[in-house]
Amino acid sequence: MSSQRLIKLPRVLLKLHGADTNVFLQGLITNDVTKLQSQNGLAAFLLNTKGRIVEDVLLWRRGTDDVFLECSKRNQDVLVKEIVKYRLRKRVEISETSDQVFFEQNPSDKHEHRDPRFAGFGARIFGNPPSSEISENREAYENLRRSTGIAEGADELADLLPFQANGDLLNMVSLDKGCYIGQELTARTAHTGVIRRRILPFECEGQVKIGADILDEKKNKVGKVISSDTTRCLGILQLSSFKSSKLTADEVSLTAKQPEWMPDKILANNKTRTSLTDS
Known part of the structure; x- marks a missing residue:
């Protein structure tokens, strides 16, 4: 009898591919994409021009030059629309993968995709693992997330400022990277607000x-x-x-x-x- 160690999440995994992917993301999200050169995961927000949250995202490296972007399934269309709006002529292709997103509460210390927001909050598994390992008890994940104090998805985060959502405490905001959408208010709040x-x-x-x-x-x-x-x-x-x-x-x-x-x-x-x- 196999333990159901993986909880299926209502999240999707998008693939960003192309020569301008890193430069494009660097000007779009609140965290420093260059960190993915030395780590597999990165947490960030996508903001609107007023510095308010549109969506939280997790970026992942999976052994290729592509960047995989995890977001809430419910807000996927809105997020993709925002990404495409800013893409302009940059060489970046966006596609949805067939991989499902799972949560593992007690991963090994060497797990490649530990949560980049807080090391004590488990890890992600991507793909289509055996059904015997999968739990549909999503509420167990939601309860743990609430207990840990981590908000996710536009339903909880939309229109908040990054620091109200604890982006500075959960490794989701870089204060020394270059410009990105909504950066001016974020920087001003960090240093004078x-x-x-x-x-x-x-x-x-x-x-x-x-x-x-x-x-x-x-x-x-x-x-x-x-x-x-x-x-x-x-x-x-x-x-x-x-x-x-x-x-x-x-x-x-x-x-x-x-x-x-x-x-x-x-x-x-x-x-x-x-x-x-x-x-």
């Missing part, structure tokens, strides 16, 4: 609706739920409310948690600045 809200995980005492307002003990709106199950949820929260004595959403009690990957100073200095560029 105040980041007052971030996505955080919460323990909840019941199911809450996605989009529900998060209220503090004075019934002030301090955040919004973006993903939820019966025990865990993700929400964007005003950091000054992290230690509020009472947080609720849909009259369900919430407890904000500090993710393992979030430095203490992000929550300690929330009334001034909370960027990694702070000393």
